[in-house]
Amino acid sequence: xxxxxxxxxxxxxxxxxxxxxxxxxxxxxxxxxxxxxxxxxxxxxxxxxxxxxxxxxxxxxxxxxxxxxxxxxxxxxxxxxxxxxxxxxxxxxxxxxxxxxxxxxxxxxxxxxxxxxxxxxxxxxxxxxxxxxxxxxxxxxxxxxxxxxxxxxxxxxxxxxxxxxxxxxxxxxxxxxxxxxxxxxxxxxxxxxxxxxxxxxxxxxxxxxxxxxxxxxxxxxxxxxxxxxxxxxxxxxxxxxxxxxxxxxxxxxxxxxxxxxxxxxxxxxxxxxxxxxxxxxxxxxxxxxxxxxxxxxxxxxxxxxxxxxxxxxxx
Numbered sequence: 001x002x003x004x005x006x007x008x009x010x011x012x013x014x015x016x017x018x019x020x021x022x023x024x025x026x027x028x029x030x031x032x033x034x035x036x037x038x039x040x041x042x043x044x045x046x047x048x049x050x051x052x053x054x055x056x057x058x059x060x061x062x063x064x065x066x067x068x069x070x071x072x073x074x075x076x077x078x079x080x081x082x083x084x085x086x087x088x089x090x091x092x093x094x095x096x097x098x099x100x101x102x103x104x105x106x107x108x109x110x111x112x113x114x115x116x117x118x119x120x121x122x123x124x125x126x127x128x129x130x131x132x133x134x135x136x137x138x139x140x141x142x143x144x145x146x147x148x149x150x151x152x153x154x155x156x157x158x159x160x161x162x163x164x165x166x167x168x169x170x171x172x173x174x175x176x177x178x179x180x181x182x183x184x185x186x187x188x189x190x191x192x193x194x195x196x197x198x199x200x201x202x203x204x205x206x207x208x209x210x211x212x213x214x215x216x217x218x219x220x221x222x223x224x225x226x227x228x229x230x231x232x233x234x235x236x237x238x239x240x241x242x243x244x245x246x247x248x249x250x251x252x253x254x255x256x257x258x259x260x261x262x263x264x265x266x267x268x269x270x271x272x273x274x275x276x277x278x279x280x281x282x283x284x285x286x287x288x289x290x291x292x293x294x295x296x297x298x299x300x301x302x303x304x305x306x307x308x309x310x311x312x313x314x315x
Contacts, residue, residue, distance in 0.1 A: 051220035079159025107160030156245030184213030220251030
């Protein structure tokens with residue numbers, strides 16, 4: 001998926017947000033924002049997926065911020081703590097493939113990458129309500145499960161990675177080979193990295209734990225650069241790719257040389273909603289309201305399976 005005109009303001013708003021997390025100097029923040037806006041104006045029309053452009057802008061922002069501690073570190077720790085609290089309370093209720101998929105999609109709301117989305121300040125309550133509602137706007141989980149013998153699991157953010165780990169456990173218990181990929185360090189936004197995955201013991205819970213890049217901060221999966229050999233081999237042999245979140249969707253949705261891809265995400269912005277055909281939930285700023293969570297993504301969890309060149313939307 002290519003960058004759209006609506007993406008530019010959102011991306012610059014994220015630059016300003018992460019700058020203010022680290023810098024208490026409005027003039028310096030303005031300098032960073034202006035430099036990133038100038039870069040974006042030069043590269044916005046490049047014929048590459050949107051995350052490639054967004055990653056270049058974020059990397060410039062992080063260089064100019066100059067803080068060795070990633071801007072979202074404290075938020076990531078809080079997200080993981082919130083998700084772990086939910087898991088302790090509900091893991092006994094997560095019995096089926098669909099249960100784990102739904103939990104993972106709800107976890108995807110812990111995402112700071114969209115101006116049109118605000119992370120709930122009571123995730124435990126929010127999760128219970130959304131899980132009880134049980135809805136996926138598009139539900140292809142039965143078809144996805146049938147393909148899950150060799151899985152490449154492309155993770156997204158901290159917080160939700162706690163649910164992704166439970167999902168990986170389920171896949172392993174049911175005989176799947178699981179290669180689990182997290183973002184290369186340093187992270188952009190609240191992306192999950194090897195440090196986060198190892199802290200959850202994923203290096204002992206899956207068949208392969210790998211970064212998506214070798215030391216480059218990158219959103220999604222940049223297929224212009226060769227992935228690490230272990231990940232490339234896993235993709236070649238996979239019967240299914242589970243791609244979490246919007247950046248992975250933007251990275252892969254135009255590809256035609258992939259295994260079947262299951263996109264599991266909460267739809268949190270208008271351009272992606274339009275591309276998929278899933279409306280952003282009522283209550284989001286993009287639909288004209290400034291109401292905050294917990295109601296924002298009520299209708300937006302989305303699970304969709306693509307199998308190139310055909311698309312499968314069973315039942």
